[in-house]
Amino acid sequence: MKLNHFFDSSVDMLCIANYDGYFEDVNPAFINLLEYTKEELFSKKINDFVFDEDKDATQQTRASLHENKKLLSFQNRYVSKSGKIIWLSWSAVPVDEEKLVYAIAKDITSEMNLKNERILEFAKLKTVNEDLVRLNYTTSHDLRAPMNNLISLFDVLDFSVIHDEDTIQVLRYMEISAKGVKESLEKYLSLAENASKGLSSLTEVSFETILTKTQSTLGSILKNSKTEIDFDFSVCESVYFDNAYMESIFLNLITNSIKYTIQGVPPKIEIKSDFIEGKKVLLFKDYGQGFDMEKNGHKIFGLNQRFNTTEDGKGVGLFLIHNQINSLGGTISVASAPNEGAVFTITFPAL
Numbered sequence: 001m002k003l004n005h006f007f008d009s010s011v012d013m014l015c016i017a018n019y020d021g022y023f024e025d026v027n028p029a030f031i032n033l034l035e036y037t038k039e040e041l042f043s044k045k046i047n048d049f050v051f052d053e054d055k056d057a058t059q060q061t062r063a064s065l066h067e068n069k070k071l072l073s074f075q076n077r078y079v080s081k082s083g084k085i086i087w088l089s090w091s092a093v094p095v096d097e098e099k100l101v102y103a104i105a106k107d108i109t110s111e112m113n114l115k116n117e118r119i120l121e122f123a124k125l126k127t128v129n130e131d132l133v134r135l136n137y138t139t140s141h142d143l144r145a146p147m148n149n150l151i152s153l154f155d156v157l158d159f160s161v162i163h164d165e166d167t168i169q170v171l172r173y174m175e176i177s178a179k180g181v182k183e184s185l186e187k188y189l190s191l192a193e194n195a196s197k198g199l200s201s202l203t204e205v206s207f208e209t210i211l212t213k214t215q216s217t218l219g220s221i222l223k224n225s226k227t228e229i230d231f232d233f234s235v236c237e238s239v240y241f242d243n244a245y246m247e248s249i250f251l252n253l254i255t256n257s258i259k260y261t262i263q264g265v266p267p268k269i270e271i272k273s274d275f276i277e278g279k280k281v282l283l284f285k286d287y288g289q290g291f292d293m294e295k296n297g298h299k300i301f302g303l304n305q306r307f308n309t310t311e312d313g314k315g316v317g318l319f320l321i322h323n324q325i326n327s328l329g330g331t332i333s334v335a336s337a338p339n340e341g342a343v344f345t346i347t348f349p350a351l
Contacts, residue, residue, distance in 0.1 A: 035081035051077035257286035
């Protein structure tokens with residue numbers, strides 16, 4: 001009587017099958033999930049209810065049970081009466097003297113669907129990353145020649161014949177920027193080549209050194225926008241990371257803060273390092289336009305995502321640094337509100 005109560009009240013699917021491949025008994029959970037009556041389940045071979053692609057594997061597994069082998073965590077798909085595909089995970093024990101198999105199955109449809117969705121998302125992300133690597137390489141390669149020509153012009157330019165100091169300063173900014181772009185192009189080319197080979201260039205990267213270089217690259221932009229950058233790297237001064245990735249992170253986050261400043265208010269950016277739960281952390285805070293987290297927070301690191309009408313925004317920078325950080329085992333998150341700026345938190349992997 002107790003066994004009957006257990007059989008009938010179990011939320012898992014319980015069944016008894018004979019060696020001829022037919023059900024001998026099934027519990028209510030089995031009937032409810034597959035939507036067949038008990039009579040319908042008894043009238044056909046078990047394999048008739050199995051999804052076509054899983055029939056051969058199911059038949060082979062059932063044959064091994066007839067050799068008195070126990071079954072643990074065998075997964076296959078059944079098709080319900082209404083046509084739904086149901087993933088089941090089986091454990092079974094054969095009783096040879098009775099020519100019967102006692103089995104229990106768990107419905108794992110939700111878990112398998114989630115797993116398949118993750119596989120698809122990973123495949124999409126992998127394709128996008130590969131496309132970005134190719135685009136990065138092609139763009140960097142195509143820009144290298146004209147950039148070399150531009151730098152050559154600065155090399156032959158005679159500054160002694162120019163008497164206006166403002167003009168000289170502008171040209172010097174242009175020269176520094178052009179050389180910075182060339183250096184970045186060379187690094188991106190090397191980075192793309194390494195990425196295609198599955199390589200990365202990890203080294204101890206100084207936060208202040210990267211910031212200084214970024215300020216030099218953005219010299220005229222910072223000056224014209226009257227951008228104020230405060231920093232504090234006293235908690236941790238460096239991190240083991242990819243140098244080119246770190247330059248990209250600083251460049252993108254700082255330029256974003258300048259682009260999305262509140263009109264009429266000079267951009268102010270605060271950057272500091274921290275050490276939280278055994279991991280090094282970098283915080284970028286600005287006081288710009290910000291955005292609605294509830295509305296757009298889940299899209300902020302997506303490709304081609306824009307949340308305002310800024311002309312220069314292409315929706316690539318945050319996607320790029322998000323992938324760069326994740327590819328090396330780190331994370332990046334953001335907190336923001338409209339007209340209250342944004343705080344980006346980068347957590348580096350513990351090494």
